């Protein structure tokens with residue numbers, strides 16, 4: 001007789017262990033924070049990205065050998081596993097921040113069953129912050145329950161975003177950033193999608209939008225926003241799995257979605 005499926009609480013406990021272990025390795029090797037494997041104009045891949053992911057994957061495979069694993073350093077391939085559980089890991093989200101000594105970075109660990117995210121942990125070691133949530137566990141920061149803001153209009157809002165560069169070729173560069181800057185009270189860019197989303201869950205920001213992030217950037221923190229009472233939508237899935245993600249306190253969701261949708265190119269209808 002097969003064992004019952006793991007509970008969201010037990011999955012969350014594993015996600016926390018994994019995020020903490022990856023973060024501990026990064027913190028124990030800060031002397032190597034600038035050692036890169038690959039660099040481009042707007043991004044770097046570090047030796048520690050790969051090492052932290054290996055640590056994360058090792059713990060998950062030991063506890064749940066039949067679960068699938070998707071990590072940023074796998075170039076998007078879904079590795080191993082036969083069941084319908086999938087772990088989604090960004091070992092260092094905010095890699096450029098980490099590499100430069102800017103403390104706004106984190107280890108993000110989520111687990112899904114089919115399309116449903118059951119548990120997520122976002123650990124920011126240099127900020128001493130652990131964000132958690134599960135399907136039946138409220139969003140918490142260091143054990144304290146979180147709630148999104150009550151800001152009722154986009155014009156009064158702080159919206160976290162990123163520099164989408166030219167992620168959508170047929171779109172003017174920075175069109176998403178521009179519409180946020182035009183219609184929110186303030187746009188803020190801090191360089192980690194997961195921690196930007198956690199700003200919304202904590203109630204320090206009222207929204208987050210970015211074009212060009214990946215599932216591993218937002219899977220854990222997206223659940224944390226939802227379990228803090230917020231809203232999360234993927235407006236568009238782009239080529240190579242990049243996403244247009246909008247998350248808010250719920251009260252400004254439709255207004256922000258409308259502004260962002262207005263600058264996205266029309267969907268190409270399959271011939």
Ligand code: LIP
Pocket residue numbers: 043072090092093094095096161162163191192193194210213217
């Ligand atoms: C980062 C995202 C951030 C985005 C950066 C980068 P990484 O992820 O969290 O929102 O603006 O360009 O993609 O690469 O540091 O894991």
